[in-house]
Amino acid sequence: MVGIVAYGAYVPRLRLNRQAVYDANKWFAPGLRGLAKGERSMANWDEDSITMAVEASRDCLTSHKAEDVRNIYFASTTHPFKDRQNAGVIGTALNVEQNLSAMDVGGSLKAGTSALIAGLNASKDGAPSLVAAADKRMARVASANELNYGDGAAALLCGTENVIARLVGHHSVSMDFVDHFRGEDAEFDYGWEERWIRDEGYSKIVPPAIKAALAACKLKGSDITHFIMPSLMPAVPKLMAKLAGIGEGAVRDLMGASLGDTGAAHALVMLVDALEGAKAGDRIMVVAFGQGVDTLVFEVTAEKDKLPKRKGLSGWMARRKEEKNYMKFLAFNDMLPIDKGMRAEFDKKTALSVLWRKRDMIYGLVGGKCKVCGTVQFPRTQVCVNPNCHAIDSQDPYAMAGLECSVMSFTADSLTYSPDPPAYYGMITFPEGGRFMADFTDSDKDQVKVGARMRMTFRIRDNDQMRGGFKRYFWKATPV
Amino acid sequence: MARGIKDKVAILGMGCSKFGERWDSGAEELMLEAYKECLKDAGIDQNQLQAAWFSTAIDEVHVGKSGIPLSMTLRLPNIPVTHVENMCASGTEAFRGACYAVASGAADFALALGVEKLKDTGYGGLPGGRGGPLQALWNANGTAPGNFAQLATAYMTAHGVSGEDLKKAIGHVSWKSHQNGAKNAKAHLQKAVEMDTILNAPMIASPLGLFDCCGVSDGAAAAIVTTPEIAKALGKHDIVSVKALQLSVSNGSESGHNSWDGSYFHTTRIASKKAYEEAGIKSPRDEVSMFEVHDCFSVTELVTMEDLHISETGKGWRDVLDGFYDADGKIPCQIDGGLKCFGHPIGASGLRMLYEMYLQLQGKAGPRQLKDPRIGMTHNLGGAPRENIASVAIVGRYE
Numbered sequence: 068m069v070g071i072v073a074y075g076a077y078v079p080r081l082r083l084n085r086q087a088v089y090d091a092n093k094w095f096a097p098g099l100r101g102l103a104k105g106e107r108s109m110a111n112w113d114e115d116s117i118t119m120a121v122e123a124s125r126d127c128l129t130s131h132k133a134e135d136v137r138n139i140y141f142a143s144t145t146h147p148f149k150d151r152q153n154a155g156v157i158g159t160a161l162n163v164e165q166n167l168s169a170m171d172v173g174g175s176l177k178a179g180t181s182a183l184i185a186g187l188n189a190s191k192d193g194a195p196s197l198v199a200a201a202d203k204r205m206a207r208v209a210s211a212n213e214l215n216y217g218d219g220a221a222a223l224l225c226g227t228e229n230v231i232a233r234l235v236g237h238h239s240v241s242m243d244f245v246d247h248f249r250g251e252d253a254e255f256d257y258g259w260e261e262r263w264i265r266d267e268g269y270s271k272i273v274p275p276a277i278k279a280a281l282a283a284c285k286l287k288g289s290d291i292t293h294f295i296m297p298s299l300m301p302a303v304p305k306l307m308a309k310l311a312g313i314g315e316g317a318v319r320d321l322m323g324a325s326l327g328d329t330g331a332a333h334a335l336v337m338l339v340d341a342l343e344g345a346k347a348g349d350r351i352m353v354v355a356f357g358q359g360v361d362t363l364v365f366e367v368t369a370e371k372d373k374l375p376k377r378k379g380l381s382g383w384m385a386r387r388k389e390e391k392n393y394m395k396f397l398a399f400n401d402m403l404p405i406d407k408g409m410r411a412e413f414d415k416k417t418a419l420s421v422l423w424r425k426r427d428m429i430y431g432l433v434g435g436k437c438k439v440c441g442t443v444q445f446p447r448t449q450v451c452v453n454p455n456c457h458a459i460d461s462q463d464p465y466a467m468a469g470l471e472c473s474v475m476s477f478t479a480d481s482l483t484y485s486p487d488p489p490a491y492y493g494m495i496t497f498p499e500g501g502r503f504m505a506d507f508t509d510s511d512k513d514q515v516k517v518g519a520r521m522r523m524t525f526r527i528r529d530n531d532q533m534r535g536g537f538k539r540y541f542w543k544a545t546p547v
Numbered sequence: 548m549a550r551g552i553k554d555k556v557a558i559l560g561m562g563c564s565k566f567g568e569r570w571d572s573g574a575e576e577l578m579l580e581a582y583k584e585c586l587k588d589a590g591i592d593q594n595q596l597q598a599a600w601f602s603t604a605i606d607e608v609h610v611g612k613s614g615i616p617l618s619m620t621l622r623l624p625n626i627p628v629t630h631v632e633n634m635c636a637s638g639t640e641a642f643r644g645a646c647y648a649v650a651s652g653a654a655d656f657a658l659a660l661g662v663e664k665l666k667d668t669g670y671g672g673l674p675g676g677r678g679g680p681l682q683a684l685w686n687a688n689g690t691a692p693g694n695f696a697q698l699a700t701a702y703m704t705a706h707g708v709s710g711e712d713l714k715k716a717i718g719h720v721s722w723k724s725h726q727n728g729a730k731n732a733k734a735h736l737q738k739a740v741e742m743d744t745i746l747n748a749p750m751i752a753s754p755l756g757l758f759d760c761c762g763v764s765d766g767a768a769a770a771i772v773t774t775p776e777i778a779k780a781l782g783k784h785d786i787v788s789v790k791a792l793q794l795s796v797s798n799g800s801e802s803g804h805n806s807w808d809g810s811y812f813h814t815t816r817i818a819s820k821k822a823y824e825e826a827g828i829k830s831p832r833d834e835v836s837m838f839e840v841h842d843c844f845s846v847t848e849l850v851t852m853e854d855l856h857i858s859e860t861g862k863g864w865r866d867v868l869d870g871f872y873d874a875d876g877k878i879p880c881q882i883d884g885g886l887k888c889f890g891h892p893i894g895a896s897g898l899r900m901l902y903e904m905y906l907q908l909q910g911k912a913g914p915r916q917l918k919d920p921r922i923g924m925t926h927n928l929g930g931a932p933r934e935n936i937a938s939v940a941i942v943g944r945y946e
Contacts, residue, residue, distance in 0.1 A: 408670065409668075409669055409670040410670065410672075410675055413675055415683075417680075417683070417684070418680035418681075418683075421680045421681050421684065422684060425681060425684065428685070429684050429685060442804065444803050444804070445803070446685075448799075452799050452800060452803035452804045453800075453804055454798075454800045454804060454806065475701065475808070475809050476697035476698070476700045476701040476704075476809040477697060477700060478692075478693045478694075478696035478697050478700065478752045478753055478755075479750070479752065479753045480688075480689065480690055480692065480693035480696070480751075480752040481749075481750055481751055481752065482672055482690045482692055482693070482751050482752060483675070483688050483689060483690045483693060484688075485688065489750075489752075489753070490688055490689075490693070492687040492688060492689055492693065493687075493697060493700075494697060494701075494802075494809055494933065496805050500804075500805055501803070501805075502802070502803060502804075502805055503685075503802070503803070504686065504687040504689065504694075504802070504933065505687055506687045506688050517700055517701075517703075517704045518704075528684070528685075528688075529683075539683075539684060541684060541685050
C-alpha cells in the first residue's frame with residue numbers, strides 16, 4: 068500500500084499586510100480595493116523556493132531519517148536555477164547524496180501534484196520518495212497577483228510503511244489551455260481574462276477530470292471529506308465541487324486571507340493543512356489545474372494519529388510577524404533600485420571547486436566529532452580544536468543542522484551591507500560542543516539576547532548578481 | 548624560556564607622518580614623510596641600512612604586495628626588504644623583524660616601516676570583502692565593529708556589568724583619548740568631545756556607537772634600530788632599548804571550542820605574561836609607566852587593560868571610570884590619542900604606538916609629555932576577539 072507517510076510545511080515569518088500594499092498603490096490601481104484584506108506570506112530577503120523547500124522537507128522528516136530517502140522531487144515554477152539541479156541542493160542540505168535520484172518538476176501550477184504522483188509511483192516498491200514543492204512568484208507592482216500570491220512550501224514523504232494517507236487513485240489530463248504563462252525571459256506572469264478562464268477553462272476541463280478520477284477510485288462525490296483545489300478565484304473550487312457532487316462543506320479553505328496562493332506548492336500546502344486535522348477514514352481529493360488537471364484521492368489511515376508531532380503548516384503559520392512596509396517587500400524582491408552603498412559591491416564570486424570540496428560543511432552543516440576526546444566542532448578540521456587534545460585526523464562527520472544552539476554574544480551591525488539592516492549575527496554555541504560566528508535571520512531586537520535559544524535554518528547568504536544570480540546558501544541561526 | 552632580547556636592541560631613530568584623511572598623499576608620500584623624520588633622527592646615512600621590514604595589512608587597496616614598494620619609494624640600496632602582514636598587528640611585526648635582525652647580529656642597522664593608505668576606497672570604514680574562497684561561503688557577514696561589539700556583550704554577561712555602566716566606561720575610554728588627541732598635532736582627530744556627545748552618538752554595531760570606534764586613517768611610521776653599543780658609539784644619549792617583544796596568535800580554541808566565553812583576549816593574556824617575563828617586570832601595575840594599547844574600539848581598550856594584567860578581571864571598567872588610565876591617572880593610556888584619535892593606518896599603528904613611547908621616554912612629547920616615564924608598553928592587536936594576533940612590546944630607558 069503506497070501513500071503519504073509524513074508531511075511538513077514551511078511558511079516565511081513575514082506576512083505582508085494587503086491594506087498597506089493597497090494604500091501605496093490605490094492612486095494607480097483603485098480597482099484592487101476588494102483584495103485589500105488580510106495578509107500574504109512574504110519571503111525574507113534570504114529565502115527562495117530552495118530554502119523554503121529545505122525547511123518544509125526538514126519539517127516533514129522530523130519523524131524519518133533523511134538518509135532513507137531514495138528519490139527527491141522538487142516542484143516549483145520558481146526554481147532558483149535553470150541549469151543546476153535544484154532538487155540536488157535540497158538533497159545535499161539534507162545530507163542525502165548516495166543512492167538518491169533527484170528531479171526538478173516545473174512548468175505548470177500542477178507541478179506540485181505531478182511531482183506527488185511521480186513520488187507515489189516511485190515509492191510503490193518501498194523506496195521512500197520526498198516530494199517538496201515551493202514557490203516564490205514575483206508579480207508586477209500594483210497587480211492583483213501581487214496581493215494574491217504568497218510564498219511557501221510543503222513536503223510529503225511517500226512510502227509503503229506506516230502510511231498515514233493511502234493513495235486511493237489518481238488521474239490526469241493534459242491540454243494546452245493557457246490561462247497565464249511566464250516566458251523564458253519574463254519575471255512576471257501574463258494572464259487572460261478571468262471570466263474566460265472560469266467558463267472555458269475550469270468549468271469545462273475540471274468536472275470531467277474529477278468524474279474520471281472518482282470513477283477510477285470507485286467513489287462518488289459525496290464520499291469526499293476534504294476537497295482541495297487551489298484557484299485565484301475563490302468561487303471556483305466551490306463551483307467545481309458542486310458540479311462533481313462533492314458537498315460544499317468538504318471544500319477546503321484556500322488560506323487566501325492569511326497566506327496567499329503559493330503557486331505550484333499550494334495544492335500540497337492545502338493537503339498538509341487538511342492532513343493536520345484529518346481523521347482516520349477521511350477521503351481527501353486534491354485537484355490542481357494548470358494546462359490540464361491532476362487529481363489525487365487519499366484515504367486517511369489510523370497511522371495518522373501516531374505520526375510524531377511536527378511544526379507543520381499550523382506551526383509555521385503561527386510563527387508570524389506582520390509587515391506593513393510595502394517598500395521593504397519591493398526592496399527584498401529587487402523591485403526597487405535602492406541605494407545599497409559601496410559595501411554591497413564586493414564580489415560574491417563562488418569558487419565552485421571549494422563549494423564541492425566543502426559541500427557537507429556548507430550545505431549540510433556537518434562538523435566533526437573527535438574520536439579521541441569527543442569534542443564536537445565546526446568546521447571539521449584535521450586537527451582537533453580542543454586545546455587539551457589536538458589529535459590529528461581524529462574527527463568523524465557530525466551533522467549539526469538539527470541541533471539547537473544558544474547565543475553567546477551578538478551584535479546588530481549597521482555598517483555591514485545587509486538587505487535588512489541592521490545585520491544581526493553572533494557567536495552561537497551548541498551544547499554538544501561546537502560554535503561559530505553565524506548570521507542570524509528572522510530575528511528582532513527583543514528576541515536576540517545572550518543565552519537565547521536558536522535553531523539553524525538554510526538560507527541564501529549571497530546572490531552573485533554579476534554572474535546571473537548564483538546564490539550562495541548557508542545556515543543561519545534564528546530564534547526558536 | 549629563551550633568553551629573550553632585553554636590552555639587545557636600541558631604537559636609533561623614529562618618524563611618524565601626520566595621520567588622517569590624507570587626500571593629498573598616496574602611500575608613497577606617507578612612507579617618505581615618516582622615513583625622512585626617522586632617518587634624520589637616527590643620524591645615519593641611508594646606505595648604512597642593512598635590512599628592512601615593511602608592514603601593510605590591506606596592501607591590495609594601495610601599494611600592492613612584496614617589499615618592492617618600500618625599496619622603490621625610498622630608493623633603498625638593494626638591501627633585503629621583507630613585507631610583513633599580520634592584520635592590525637602588522638606594524639609591531641615589522642618592528643619585531645628589524646629588532647631580531649639586530650639582536651641576532653645579522654644587521655647593525657635595520658629599518659621597520661609601516662604604512663596604510665585607506666582613504667582611496669570611496670567609502671568609510673575598513674575595506675571589506677576579503678578572505679579566502681572558503682571563508683566567503685560561511686563566515687558571518689560581519690565587520691570589525693560588529694566583531695568587537697560582541698566583546699562588550701560577552702563582557703557584560705561574564706561580569707554582570709549593566710549596559711549602562713559599560714556604556715559609561717567605554718564612553719570614558721574614548722573621552723579620555725579625545726582629551727589626549729587634542730594635544731597631538733599629528734593626530735587624525737584633535738578635538739576634545741563631551742561625554743554626552745559620545746553617549747548619544749549613532750549606533751554602528753550595538754552597543755558600540757560612533758565614538759566607540761577608532762578612526763580609519765592614512766599614515767606611516769618608521770623606526771631604525773641598532774644595538775645599544777652602536778647607539779652609544781654614535782653619541783646618542785637617553786637611549787631607548789627594547790625590553791620585550793612577544794606575540795601570541797589564536798589557534799582556533801576561542802572561535803571553535805566552548806571553553807572561551809568571549810569576554811577577554813586569550814592571546815593578550817599570554818603575550819603580555821611572556822613579555823613581562825622577558826622584560827623582568829614582576830608587578831606591571833607598579834612598574835609600567837604608560838601604555839599605548841590597541842583601542843580599535845573603546846571596549847577593546849577596557850578589556851585589554853585586564854588582559855595585560857593591570858586591572859583585575861571584570862573590574863577594568865571601574866578603573867576606567869576612576870580615571871586610572873587618564874593623562875593624570877596612575878598609568879596613562881593612549882597619551883597620544885590612541886587609535887581612537889591619532890588614527891589607525893593599519894600597517895603603521897604598531898610603530899606609531901612605539902613612536903609615542905619613544906618620544907615620551909626621551910622627554911620629547913611636547914604638551915602631552917608625562918613626568919619621568921621609565922617603561923612604556925605597547926599592545927597591537929590584529930583580527931577579532933575570537934581569532935587574533937596579540938603583539939606586545941616593552942621599551943624603556945637603557946640603563
